[in-house]
Amino acid sequence: MEIKTDVLVVGAGHAGCEAALAAARMGCRVTVLTASLQQVARMPCNPSIGGPAKAHLVKEVDALGGAMGRAIDETHIHIRMLNTSKGPAVQALRAQADRPRYSERVKLEVVSHPNIQIHQDLIQELHLHRGEIMGASGASGTLYRAGATVLTTGTFLGGLIHMGETSFAAGRSGEPPALALSHSLRACGLELGRLKTGTTPRLHRDTINWQAMEEQTPTETPLAFSEMSPLQLPPRQLSCYLTRTSLATKQVILANLHRSPMYIGLIEGTGPRYCPSIEDKMVRFGDKDTHQIFVEPEGFDVPEVYLQGVSTSLPLDVQWEIVHSIPGLENATILRPGYAVEYDFVHPTQLQHSLEVTRLRRLFLAGQINGTSGYEEAAAQGILAGINAARRASGAETIELGREQAYLGVLIDDLVSRGTSEPYRMHTSRAEYRLLLRQDNADERLTELGHRWGCVGTAQYQTFCEKQGVSQREYERLQTTRLKPADAEKASEAFKTPVKPGCSLYELLKRPHIELAQIRRFEGLEELPQRILERVEIRVKYDGYMKRQDDEVARARRMEDRELPPDLEYTGLRTLSSEAREKLSRQRPRTLGQASRIPGVTPSDIATLLVHLKQARPCKTL
């Protein structure tokens, strides 16, 4: 059988779903293949979405019309803002999902989209024709012909699960891996590496002594990821709980290290440094006697409870001992053990910033296959890959995002320019323009673009334009309204700070601890929506800092805008170091800025390139 489609999406996790939905919103016919129809948009690891830098990615996905933000807003059981003592750039939303309801919610959006066909099939082979990927064939014998193909294979690519001394081939607990596809990718000339990630044991909620742990309550003010979600408190939320490992935990783990597949060399993949397994923590931070453990419910009607911080691949009997050594969990029952999974990934230096494979046109990669970790990282790549696959299929130029535009831009540039040797997780410190890339302005940064590309619908675009209009008018009003002598006196009293006559509302709002809502109440004006207040307030209070970052961006642009000719003969530039020559020839960065971020390319090498580019009065033998 043969199926023809515009965009073929392989995989229906967070990357696959966003890719399919984006291409479908842009009017493409999309075919989605999943190993199991029961397993769409699953959360195989922690049941939460958001946190520093990750919430920013969710906001960006939302600003481009994606599903993740809307879905979690509708299905969370607990939401709160982290880092509230810090400034607006590093505050971050985090929500606990009702795990099954979240997956159902996203699956419904995918399945019910008129442009999307979803099939259960496992890809065996990609079809390569003159440097272009024309489609793929599945285990069912079906041939899929596509204008563009997006691979989002997650941990399924050559997946191998480890639990203590046993290991077996699988994509996720209880699901088959994609083994043939790895061979096909290698046959197409791609270089693959191996990574490892792990998950924690799940406990039965009725066997936990909740009183012995510290309660973490959800928010009491309305919060939402999506600009399209109404800001209102849900009728019901659940708490999370905090406990710590004990000395006994440490002893159990250290006494059983010889049974950990990680430590006896059964696992060859590199694990994430920022989300280490519990055995890694005990070894690497040997001086610390105790580590934090978060106990998180997985839904209103779900018996499983997630144990954040106890990712492990130790044998099951050791896992029981570990759990019972933790205060509050002395009598807990393990419903599902933790495990580690090893999988193949494609070294992302083989990609363009559009997420298209440099040497295989029409093939796009997103998610863990590019070496990342995390639902949010996957979804963000998925939406960009989906947009570009749709553009490629319809004959348009692909697009990309800059480091100053989005965390997504930073993420992709890091992967493509530097590559990764461990599962890549987003952090705010990876973004040099952190103060510009805030969760509150993701729509300002991306929605206009998304609308132009066709992945943002009319309703969302109108909401955005309205918000911008009202905010701008309020901003201008603050600048032009000055306090008369009588009002200044009243204001001094009301805000408990000396206010001179003629002081503008803008200047007043710039002062610490004064809020826009207060000013409007003082003026006797009606309340403005929370999102507008936030936008205007941040713009006024931090404009000095924002301006400085804008200047930095402008300076950096000069390097970013300097293009390197695509046919530049690096091997002919004798003054380049041999490492730089090799890496530049292989990766072929598009701009000098990108070249400067490739590890092994030194400032001297960049100087050489600059000199070469100028060639004002060339020193011929150089």
Place this chain on the structure above:
Amino acid sequence: MRLSGPLAPVILKRLHGRARARWESHKLYYGPIVQADGQVLDQGLVTWMKAPRSYTGEEVAELHLHGGQALAQLVVQNCLIHGARLAEPGEFTLRAFLNGKLDLTQAEAVQQLIHSRSQLAAQLASRNLTGYFSNQVDAVRKDLLHWLSLLEAEIDFGDEVPGLPLEQSLLRWGRAFETVDRLLQQGQSGKILADGLRTVILGAPNAGKSTLMNLLLGRSRALVTDIAGTTRDTLEEPLIVAGISLLLVDTAGLRRDSQDRVEQLGIERSRQEAEQADLILWVVDGSQDQPPDAEFYQIVFDRPHLLLLNKRDLGLAPWTADDQGRPIGLPISLLEGTGSLLHQVEQLVRELVGEQTDVMRLTHRQWETLLRARESLQRLGEALEAGMSAEFLALDLRAAVQALGQIQGLDVGEEILDRIFSTFCLGK
């Protein structure tokens, strides 16, 4: 005479008038220097340095000849005939930098060395060549980088990593700020030692500027008359004070209401001179009823200066003293000579030079970048005091680290390269 590039040994063999079976690198060979037609130009030593063991990292040939411009020109012409071309200014150093033989500060030091006007300046420049300055910058930068990593950890892993206590942050801040400030001070001293102090004599017409100039020089250099506005153009003369060379600059008198086009131009030049001055000697007529207009002389207050209350012999007006009756400047009478005046100038010069034991010579680029680093640290200090949270501190800290990295050439932006190589062979 130096040749660099793949052709260098080939040309060398043609110029060396003696056939040799083998040439060894880094050896001196004696023999005739010959023209293409076999005519001997000179007898001299030649050497070949095999790449990459040479200054530029390329094949290098050097010729040691008897002096004389005509001879040198003749040999150069012969090199050109054999396929060489003339080097651009600083090109050998540029090549050395591009071939990784020198880092940025070293390359700059070479330039300074070449352009040094005095022995002392040359000594200071050669100090940079050994990396004295880069080592100090590197230490501060590493310190700040460590602090930055702590801040970043606090931002991204706030749950697990506690923030740095304010006292500790202030301690780190103080250490870095002091060092950068000291480096700037040392650089300032180095600049004065090497280049001397541009000392500009400024004041209203007929205040006695030219008389002061003549007195300090000990001879009559500037024209002196009773007519206000006698000096139309600036005059420059060198002078040694306290072992430091001063360049004395006499200027046209400043006044607001001049109608004379030539005098107006002179006044404009005076203002420009004042802007470039390292030291201003501000001469005012202390016997006048009105004090000089402070706003008009704002330029003086922005720089190191000495206020000279001249015409003490005519009796000083009340405004020349403060509330406690102390004079606001140095009362002098140029008719009486320079006694205490010279002493005061000497003292001021010593202050400006500062400790002479640990001075450095900085290039304009290094100086400016170091200033930028200090500005960032200044803002960081303010942000610390205002209790800003970690991500704002990180912004200034990162800027300081970046500036220090640029001094070392670790962070190469286009503008930096533009500026450095505008003095090398790529200048437009």
